[in-house]
Amino acid sequence: MTLAKYRTIFGVGLQNTLVYRWNFLLRSVFEVIPLLGTVFLWRAIFASRHEPVGGYGFGSMIYYFLLTNLVTNLITPTEDEWQIAADIREGQINSLLVKPLDYLGYRVSLFLGYRVTYSALTLPLVLGLFVCFSRYVTLPRHGETWAWGLLSLTLAAFLQFFVTYAVAMLAFWILEISTVVFIVYSFEYFLSGHLFPLDLLPGGVRRLTDWLPFSYELFFPVAVIQESIRGPALYQGLVIQAVWVAVMWGVGQLMWRRGVRRYQAFGG
């Protein structure tokens, strides 16, 4: 019974994304431009040097960016924070609070629904890119990498979602969350490995990123799939990643409880 409820919400999430398929398709199409820009940039850099950069040759660098593109398309929440903030600001949660429904469970079901449709919509494009650059794609050499990759990818999805959720919870206290969203996003952009692989950072900063949540949102699963992180470093990373997921879940839940207590149900 309980599960059936959330399965229905998951279905709503699926359909919601499908309605706005053009919006999401275009978004994904436009993401190809910076990706190609990055390929050109590294081509120019590798034209004048032949030894690898931070452990990456030209081929593995391109493969790295292909994988970040794939992972982003698979797991990054697209509009969840805006929807949650609007739910709170405009009093939509009134109708949810009176239902026998856990709000986080509701949002997670929607999120999963969104991700499935979004990924299905954009997968042809992403696969097309993999085909275009297929000579740089190297499938994992070790069978277990698939399992570890899938695990860290799942954890990364929940980490990204819980960060998004916690940020959106701020809507209980402030009217406009967009500045906070963009501040968090800028940290994610530079420290999650979106713009460059974190191995390029100087040693001290690189080690610091191992303890921050951002690298586990994107860089870590990509590095696991690319097999640049293996052995003890892999296990340590997975543990830290799981801890961050739990922490962000806790923060989100705490904010929700505090928020609802001071919530005054505007609108309706």
Place this chain on the structure above:
Amino acid sequence: MTRYWQIYRLLLRNSLIREASFKANFLLWLLTELLWFLGQILFVEVLFRSTEEIGDWSKWEVVLLIGTHQIISQVFQAVFYVNLANLPDLVRTGRLDLLLLLPVDPQFSVSTKQFGLDNLINVGIGATFVLFSLGKLGIVPQPWQVGCYAAAILLGAMIHYAIMFALATLSFWIVRAQGLIYGYFNVVSIARYPDVVFSGLFKLIFTWLIPVVVVSNVPARLLVRAASHPALLMLHLVGVCILALATSRVLWQHALRRYSSASS
């Protein structure tokens, strides 16, 4: 024309009053933009740890390029960004009706309602980095270079405008269009790379059709590579700017004809 000026002065005054009443928001946006900019400088640091040059651009030339990109995009964002970002919402909710009824060109009223003061401060930060890079490169630009640079900045901001305006008009066809706003940021993100890295069809498209590659590169070249055909560079910039503005205008008019309002 004077009437438009008068209206714009009123709008500007309104925006300033608005900003003054949301001080915390103003400071937060300032901080956000600053973080983005510093992140990009960090990126240059990271890149130049592993190379001496990108194409034939040295580190400080690239910093100057990114500073220039910052100035241009912040000028554009100060004047137009928020307004264009709101356009999809106006279309979706039907509130565009109100703006269409005004006795001014609708393109003017959808483009100019709000002005972002925080962006102007970020223009200053970009300019500081440009000046600092000039110092590092040991270049003292001639007055004509400074004049051309300033003109190129304005042309560049208009190209940014044309690109985002064209993207925003697509919202007349596809209801929800937040994706288009990400589209703008994705497209202009390649403007901060030196033009020499690009080639082939990609270069052709992004120097002529969606001319983001020339936007920051032309003014940067005018400052650091004064010898290489400044007149041609300016001509190119003027040409693609007119082309981009005209195309976006045609798209907009086409889109307006399709508009049928929403709800009641």
